[in-house]
Amino acid sequence: MxxxxxxxxxxxxxxxxxxxxxxxxxxxxxxxxxxxxxxxxxxxxxxxxxxxxxxxxxxxxxxxxxxxxxxxxxxxxxxxxxxxxxxxxxxxxxxxxxxxxxxxxxxxxxxxxxxxxxxxxxxxxxxxxxxxxxxxxxxxxxxxxxxxxxxxxxxxxxxxxxxxxxxxxxxxxxxxxxxxxxxxxxxxxxxxxxxxxxxxxxxxxxxxxxxxxxxxxxxxxxGKVKEIQQEFSQNIISFELYQSEVEHLAGVRRVGVEFELPFRDLVQDMRGLLDFYGDNLKSFRNEAASLEKVFLQLTEGGPTP
Ligand SMILES: Nc1ncnc2c1ncn2[C@@H]1O[C@H](COP(=O)(O)OP(=O)(O)OP(=O)(O)O)[C@@H](O)[C@H]1O
Ligand SMILES: [Mg+2]
Missing domain, CATH: 3.40.50.300 (P-loop containing nucleotide triphosphate hydrolases)
Known part of the structure; x- marks a missing residue:
């Protein structure tokens, strides 16, 4: 019941x-x-x-x-x-x-x-x-x-x-x-x-x-908290740049000091990211989205650029 x-x-x-x-x-x-x-x-x-x-x-x-x-x-x-x-x-x-x-x-x-x-x-x-x-x-x-x-x-x-x-x-x-x-x-x-x-x-x-x-x-x-997190995280690479005032790859959005790129194929899109930013790429990761981000995307239609 x-x-x-x-x-x-x-x-x-x-x-x-x-x-x-x-x-x-x-x-x-x-x-x-x-x-x-x-x-x-x-x-x-x-x-x-x-x-x-x-x-x-x-x-x-x-x-x-x-x-x-x-x-x-x-x-x-x-x-x-x-x-x-x-x-x-x-x-x-x-x-x-x-x-x-x-x-x-x-x-x-x-x-x-x-x-x-x-x-x-x-x-x-x-x-x-x-x-x-x-x-x-x-x-x-x-x-x-x-x-x-x-x-x-x-x-x-x-x-x-x-x-x-x-x-x-x-x-x-x-x-x-x-x-x-x-x-x-x-x-x-x-x-x-x-x-x-x-x-x-x-x-x-x-x-x-x-x-x-x-x-x-x-x-x-x-739904389940874990599944909602996953749904929003599976396809995002988060990365930091040394110099952020540069031209960006199509689809990249800014989230605070970081950037995010939604991807279809992790390996292929990672290569694209490395080729594009080269030495300017400080760090990158692919991890579960924080619920904080999920929440903002749901209620405000996406992180503000
Ligand atoms: N007694 C009331 N008379 C008129 N409008 C009201 C009344 N109580 C709430 N509202 C309005 O209804 C909407 C929902 O308010 P509610 O208090 O249910 O939101 P909430 O999700 O609990 O928000 P919070 O997280 O701030 O507590 C708001 O726009 C609020 O201004
Ligand atoms: Mg309330």
Missing amino acids: HALTVENASKTYKSPPRPPLKAVDNLSLHIPEGQIYGLLGPNGAGKSTLISMICGALKPDPETGSIRIFDKDVVRQTDQAKQLLGIVPQEIIVEPAFTVEEVLYYFSGMYGVPQAERRKRIPELLESLGLADKQHDKARSLSGGMKRRLMIAKALIHKPRLLILDEPTAGVDVSLRQRIWELVRQLNAQGTTVIFTTHYLEEAEQLCESMTVINKGKVIKE
Whole structure:
């Protein structure tokens, strides 16, 4: 079964007198159970809008097919769907006047977690998120990174089968980022499906097997991270020149201080490159494209010359 099924979802923001904006445009996603799955896309791609529809905070456009968490429809079976889902939103939201422990106690009540389970679960979560020594502190007194940890704890309190994190590592320090990655891996090993959005491509490379790239509300690429990298890397020779202000071979494009040449036949095109640039060629290589480059090519139609 899929942990998340999105079928032809659309969301149009209407704020007259401005023209309506289709932030999510007939988008479909099928995310298998058991994965750590990356949702990537530039600012304004529609990721958070999609997540708001998934958690029921935003109503999809009427023509939307359906959104299901496992087999529960988020519109028609909202309460059951919510029990299966934990969401960590992008914006930091905490209950300022409550202590860390009280916040978690309150949320576990909302999800109907039994008392005995709460007493066990809350300290466990606080421990694993490095918040144990803050349990009696008011949420408002926590640092930004600690507030984010508290939000993650809140999302996990009812042991959801699907956890969605909207940019969990934006603005957090290196040690917390590592801790969040560790936690994601741990939860996944225990059977939780995890979907997260990020702008850090390194994160997708490190954590997920598969990913979807969205732009302007539409899916523009989906598949296994490794395969997407390969697809974009197989046919490129990257090289550096001593003197770059020279005439270039047809098809060569500049990427920062380097140049790239797409090729059909590696050996033949390498010879062509050596013949053309001769002693001006400083170095060359043929390697897997970084996800960074893949992303730019997908969302901006290629690296800028
Ligand atoms: N409440 C709203 N009213 C009107 N327009 C909105 C609203 N929320 C988002 N938008 C617009 O919808 C588009 C998608 O925004 P969204 O927040 O879903 O993008 P995102 O992919 O999460 O971006 P980011 O990576 O910056 O978080 C943007 O153009 C945004 O300005
Ligand atoms: Mg967002």
